[in-house]
Amino acid sequence: MLIEISTEAARKIGGIYTVxxxxxxxxxxxYKEDLLLISMLDEKSEIDEKPAGKLKPVFSKLSALGIKCxxxxWSGYGAKxxxxxxxxxxxxxxxxVDESGRTVNDKQANCIKYKLWKEFKIDSLESSWDFNEAVVWGHAVGIxxxxxxxxxIIASPTLQFHEWLTGAALLHLKSKGISLPTVFTTHATVLGRSLASTGRDVLREAAEKKEGINISESYRYHVEAKHQLEVQTALNADVLTCVSKAVATEVQYILGRKPDVIVWNxxxxxxxxxxxxxxxxxxxRDELLRFLESYFQPYYDQSxxxxxxxxxxxxxxxxxxxFDIYINALGRLNKQLKKVKSEKRIFAFIFAASSTSGPRDEVIHNYLLQNKANHFLRTYTESIYEKYGNTPNAIAVLKAKNKSVGTNLQSMLKGMMKLGSAPAISTHNLNYGNDIILNTCRAAGLNNxxxxxxxxxxxxxxxxxxxGVLNMAYYDVLKGTDIGIFPSRYEPYGYTPIESCFAKNISFTTDASGFGLYALENIPQASRMGLKILKVQRRKTQHTVDxxxxxxxxxxxxxxxxFRQLEQEAAKVINYCTWDKTIWYYFKAYQMAEQKHGNEYSKG
Structure with a gap:
């Protein structure tokens, strides 16, 4: 039997959900019926509830403790x-009971954290709310x-733990002396991500240092509790796995243990x-072009x-x-293209969720008008953009045939809102000033x-x-685009380039991403298939930008x-990345853990 523990099974909140x-x-x-997932329960959970059956007495016992099960x-998947x-x-x-023998009355969360300190030396005195939430949930999973x-109800399952968030569950079982095969998978280390966010080259640092990182670094970046929980989980698991060679180098340096298996995504x-x-x-594609025209048309005509x-x-x-590599490369390209006599434009999206108060009023207003105008035009022509270049050109041709309809459409477009001399860079009102993406765009000469x-x-x-604006799922949006660019300096694996290729987009990744390294080893002539792997490691940023x-x-x-042929080729990249080629690494990890606990496991 396999029990897989994570906070994202049947709960879509991040990248591990995709895995x-x-x-x-x-x-x-x-595993068929011998597969059970354990996850976190909240309003994001996607579960079709079933009768608890033989689980009911256990659920009642946990309910008395304040643990709701x-x-x-899993809706749409059928897994238990x-x-x-x-x-x-x-x-x-x-x-x-503290170290002096004094009984301390406190809430359960703090009692759990004290136990982790006493038994595993995990310092969570200054821990954040998300650490506390994960530790309490993990402890409850262990119970x-x-x-x-x-x-x-279960006899001898193999336990798969994902990420530091599940660590308290593994450590609870360890503390209780419950001996079961355990596999811990880290998709990225907490401290490694923190270091990389400051510009430090974690992979290079890990490759060059002979000793592991000093624990003081975790205090410096205020992630000491998460880091120490992650370290102890890694050290106490029977088998440690990670999702790429990039992470393997990082894990050995950050967590102090070499991964036993790389479980490629x-x-x-x-x-x-x-x-x-x-x-x-x-x-x-037509919908995206319509949105783009509504965004720019109030300010100037373009094809x-x-x-x-x-x-x-x-x-x-x-x-x-x-993001800086993407923006600065586009800025450089913009300067070069200004010297070229061509009406062809590049429209570059940046999809990165931030804090906003909603879409800009003019964006919604203009998009609605554009949609209405195009709806009328469709009764006369199916191909506005490829045939005429833009809506005003199409209306002009229509006006020559039907003056009243053409005049009405021109009047409609005059009702579009215009604020300032050029379209805003952001589609939404940000809840803060001094945004680094906006500042970098302006510095790169990208002002629309x-x-x-x-x-x-x-x-x-x-x-x-x-x-509230495009009103399309992210994966649908990709189907109307041409090029996905992901120039990551730190990317443990990175599904985005694969998703981009699947949508028939020419795609860019880097040699610092887990997928980029996988592609270099496993996808022959990737660049001829529409997958470009930028060099980032041991290189100045400007060279990557160029x-x-x-x-x-x-x-x-x-x-x-x-160009279209290259897009078609990009879709074939996915054939090198399917689970039927990589799931065996997980099975290998489970077998290794089971073999540490006796022959009765290795049969399954």
Whole structure:
């Protein structure tokens, strides 16, 4: 039996959700009914509740402690899940005996943290709320597993723990002397991510240093509690795994243990390309061009024919994700293209969620008008942008045939709102000033001026069907774009380039990302397949900026048929990254853990 513990099973909050959900069918195929997921319970949980059955006595026992359990199936996946809400448990009164023998009355959360200090020397005196939440939840997971074993509901499962967030569960079982095969997977280290965010080259540092990192660094970046929990989880697991060679180097340096197995990430097998999917991609492309025209049209006319749509997406980690490389390369490209006589434009999106008060009023107003105008035009022509370049040109042709309709449409477009001399860079009102993305765009000369060949659009919210502007899921948006650029300095694995290729986008990653390193080893002639791997390691940033600018200029000048061919080739990259090629690394890790606990495990 396999029990997989994470905070993201049936709960979409981050990148690990993609890992767990996409590999789930392969676990279900192997373990069938002997697979159980344990996750966190809150309003984000995606669980179809089922009768608790034989679990009911255990749930009642935990409920008396303030631990709420919900049993069911992961909506759309069918896997068995127990989700736990331990918030009340953490606030319940409890007591512990300190080192002087004095009984201290406190809330349960602090008692758990004291136990972690006493038994594992995890210093959480100055810990943050998210550490406290994870520790209480993890401890509750440990209690659940303990009670399931005591009740003989499960016998000898292999336990898979994801990330430091699950560490308290593993350590609880260790503390209780419950000997089960344990596998701990770190997708990125807490301290490594913190170091990289300040501009430190973690991979180079890890490769050059002979000794592990000093614990004082965790205090310097105020992540000492998370770091020490992660270290102890790594040291106490039977098998330690990570998701790429990049992380393996980092893990040995940061956590003080060499990973036993690299469990490369994978993706689900793509469905066959259907006519319906092609039509949808065409519709989304038209919708994006319509949005872009509504964004820029109030300020100046320009052609949208043969436009190239690029994007970068990810957490708002400016240095780690390489936002500066993306922006500065586009700035350099913009200066070069101003010397070229061409109406072709590059529209560059930045998808990075931040704090906003909502979309700008003029953005919504103008988009609605543009949609209405295009709706009328569609009764006369199906191809506005490829045939006419923009809406005003299409209206002018229509006006020659039907003056009244053409005049009405021109009047409609005159009702668009215009604020300032050029379109704002951000589609939304930010809740703060001095934004580093906006500042870097301006410094790079990307101001959305009329003579700019590269136009920049900062979309500081999660793209979703209810985001208030495009109202499209992120993965749908990709289907209407051309180039995905992810110049990360720190990326433990990185699904975004794979997702980009799947959407038939020419894609960029780096030799500092886990996927980039995987591609260098496993995807022959990747660049000919529309996957470009930028050199970031042991290199000055300006050289990477120059390389990206050169590559983009070459794509800009590339004949349309070759460009489209490269997009088609990019979609084939996914064939090298499916779970049927990588799931075996997880199975190897489970077997290694089981072998440490006797032959009865290695049979399964």
């Amino acid at each position: 767990i959900s996409s590999k789930l069918p392969y676990l279900q195929k192997k 919900k049993y069911g199936e 899940v127990i989700a736990i809400d331990a918030r009340e448990f953490g606030e319940r009164p409890a007591a512990y 659940l597993i303990e009670e399931l074993i005591n009740a003989k 994978g993706v689900a097998k793509p469905p066959a390309v259907s006519e319906e999917r092609k039509k949808r991609a065409h519709f989304i 949208y024919k043969d436009a190239i749509l690029t994007y970068i997406s990810g957490r708002y980690e400016f240095s780690n994700k390489g 001026a009329k003579d700019d060949r590269v136009k920049i659009i900062f979309y500081p919210t999660y793209a979703s069907p209810m985001d 390389e990206l600018a050169r590559e983009l200029l070459a794509l800009y000048k590339m004949p349309a048929d070759r």
